[in-house]
Amino acid sequence: MSLVFAGTCSHAPGITGRSNRAASNLREGLRHSLGRMRKLLEESRPDALIVVAAEHFANFFMDNMPAYCMGMADEYEGPIEDEEWLAIKHTKIPGNPDLSRRIICDVMQKIDLAYAEEWKFDHGIMVPLHFLTPHYDLPILPVNINCQGPPLSPLHRAYEFGRTLRTACDAQPERIALIGTGGLSHWPATPDSGEINEPWDKEFLDSFIHNRREDLISYKDEEIFSDAGQGGFEIRTFLAVAGATEGSIGELLFYAPIPVYAVGCTVATMTVE
Amino acid sequence: MSLYCVQKLLYQLNRDPHTRQRYHENFESLLEEYELTEEESRAVIEGDIGLLYVMGVNGQILMHYSALIGQEWDEYIHAMKEGVKSYGPVRAGLYSMLKDREP
Numbered sequence: 001m002s003l004v005f006a007g008t009c010s011h012a013p014g015i016t017g018r019s020n021r022a023a024s025n026l027r028e029g030l031r032h033s034l035g036r037m038r039k040l041l042e043e044s045r046p047d048a049l050i051v052v053a054a055e056h057f058a059n060f061f062m063d064n065m066p067a068y069c070m071g072m073a074d075e076y077e078g079p080i081e082d083e084e085w086l087a088i089k090h091t092k093i094p095g096n097p098d099l100s101r102r103i104i105c106d107v108m109q110k111i112d113l114a115y116a117e118e119w120k121f122d123h124g125i126m127v128p129l130h131f132l133t134p135h136y137d138l139p140i141l142p143v144n145i146n147c148q149g150p151p152l153s154p155l156h157r158a159y160e161f162g163r164t165l166r167t168a169c170d171a172q173p174e175r176i177a178l179i180g181t182g183g184l185s186h187w188p189a190t191p192d193s194g195e196i197n198e199p200w201d202k203e204f205l206d207s208f209i210h211n212r213r214e215d216l217i218s219y220k221d222e223e224i225f226s227d228a229g230q231g232g233f234e235i236r237t238f239l240a241v242a243g244a245t246e247g248s249i250g251e252l253l254f255y256a257p258i259p260v261y262a263v264g265c266t267v268a269t270m271t272v273e
Numbered sequence: 274m275s276l277y278c279v280q281k282l283l284y285q286l287n288r289d290p291h292t293r294q295r296y297h298e299n300f301e302s303l304l305e306e307y308e309l310t311e312e313e314s315r316a317v318i319e320g321d322i323g324l325l326y327v328m329g330v331n332g333q334i335l336m337h338y339s340a341l342i343g344q345e346w347d348e349y350i351h352a353m354k355e356g357v358k359s360y361g362p363v364r365a366g367l368y369s370m371l372k373d374r375e376p
Contacts (some may be wrong), residue, residue, distance in 0.1 A: 011326025056333040061284050062277060080288070085340070148333060150367065190368065191353045225370050 005044035005167040005177035006245045007037055007269040008208075008238050009131075012183060014261035016087045016130055021260040033254035033267040034131040040269055041132055046177035048096050048139040049132075050103075050165070051125050052241065054147035054182045054234040058122035066114035067153040071105075072100040078121030086101065086123055088130050096139040099174055103141065106168035111161050128181045145240065146231040147182065156217040158236040161245020169244075176246040179210065180241035182234030182235040185227065185265040196257040200227050201264040204235060206229065209250045209268065211242050231263065236240055245270040276329050276365050278307045282317065283330060287337040296341075322349060323356020329366025 019027060041049070058080045060066060078095045083090050100115070106114045109253055121129075129136065145161070153161075166200055169176045184204055185197035207215040217241055223233040250270035257264040280316045282304070285292040304314055316324040320342040325335055330354075339349040363369050 057284055057331070058288070061281065063281065082340075148331065189336040191326075191350060191357065193350060222370070230367055258371075 002172075002176070003166055003244065003272050004046055004175045005041050005269075006241050006272050007041070007250075007267070008177070008180040008182075008262075009034065009128050009267045010183060010263055010265045011124045011127040012046050012186070012188070012261045012263040012265070013081070013086050013127065014258075014263075015127050015265065016123075017085055019087065026256050026258050026265075029256065030254055030258070030265050030267070031131070036253055037267050037269060038132045041177055041249040044177055045175055046138065047174040048099055048141055049177045049179065050111050050143060050169070051128065052142045052143040052145065052162075052165075052180040052237045053120050054237055055124050055144050056130060056148060058124075059116065059119055060144065060146065062149050065149055066144070066148050067146050068111060069114040069116055069144045069155075070100055070104050071099050071117075071119040071140075072093060072104060073117050073119060074114045076119050076121055076140065076142065079126040080120040080122045086126065088126050089121075091136055093129065093136050094139045096141065098123050099139070099172065099176075100141050102172060103168045103181060105166070106171055107161075107164050110164045111157075113161075113187065119247060124181060125173065128179060132179070134167040140216055141184040143240075145236045147236050148230075150221070152221065153236065155219060155239055159217055159243035160212060162240035163246060164243075165240065166244040166246075172267060178241060178244055180237035182237035183231040183263040184235065184266060185229055186231035187229035188231050188262055190230075194259040195229070196259060196264045197228055198240050198257050198264060200232075200255070201255065201266075204238075205255060205266065205268070208238050208242055211246065211250050211270070212251055213246065214244065216242055239269060266271055274308055276314060278309055278375065279313050279317065279325065279328065280330055280334055282307045282309070282335045283325075283338045286341060287334065289308075293341075321356070322352035324360055325356075326353040326368075327356045327360040327363055329363055329369060332366060
């Protein structure tokens with residue numbers, strides 16, 4: 001049918017694992033917004049959900065690091081982390097290998113997309129699913145953009161990947177939803193963990209919501225690293241969603257810096273024209 | 274190459290149950306399969322998280338090793354900060370780009 005939904009959200013493990021350590025108004029505000037996103041996702045009646053994530057050395061290591069990879073399995077599992085640490089129970093998650101294969105083949109016309117028939121989800125996918133598809137009954141097509149181990153794919157390619165993914169989705173008979181998950185500025189798992197550059201986040205989000213491609217692709221990795229930390233590299237997942245919804249604008253449902261979650265928590269949807 | 278080997282060891286310890294079992298049964302025998310310097314071997318054996326951070330191990334890998342040796346989150350953050358005080362700024366890898374950053 002086509003792409004029927006697009007959005008982005010944060011995936012920090014603290015959102016579930018350290019949930020109660022945030023101020024109650026922020027915690028509830030974030031949960032309420034994720035609930036709104038879930039409702040909008042469900043109202044789009046998707047047959048499958050593509051999750052563009054930025055995993056953290058769960059399946060991919062520097063011995064063989066794809067810039068872009070999509071899962072092509074009939075079942076996945078997660079979380080790979082300790083379930084008490086993440087406060088998400090280990091479970092199986094359905095995939096759709098036939099749909100994955102068709103999308104991969106279409107995307108490969110323009111982007112050299114790798115594939116994987118095994119994939120264990122880390123918090124980068126499990127935290128969003130915990131809120132958006134808590135019964136794990138919607139087939140998931142996981143995508144990873146390497147945002148951890150440089151060299152990283154340039155930002156204009158992340159945008160182009162989104163464009164190409166959109167073309168591939170629109171060529172399928174299924175109704176397909178898309179989310180990108182990642183942090184904006186953050187310094188996860190380092191001595192600076194908990195730092196958040198709120199002005200940087202807000203400037204980026206303004207460009208994202210208005211889908212200003214030239215602004216979005218103008219960031220340099222050295223600047224991102226300096227101003228937004230290594231976690232800022234994950235904006236590639238947002239750029240992929242912007243590319244998939246080029247020409248459309250979005251709505252920011254939630255943004256608030258929550259240091260105990262180590263990120264400015266974000267929930268946004270993009271109009272799908 | 275050496276930082277790569279340390280990170281590979283810690284990644285496999287984190288993700289591979291078989292490697293973790295060997296860590297518990299005979300850590301020194303496991304270490305022989307990785308080309309580590311004496312300083313790297315010592316840091317891994319002693320669980321010197323601060324030194325491993327200064328060597329350049331990525332936090333997304335290091336935090337799981339910290340948990341494996343029984344550290345709580347706050348201890349992990351403290352160990353990295355103490356490491357920088359004891360051994361100086363991060364020497365290699367992604368975080369060496371932080372060298373010019375204000376503490």
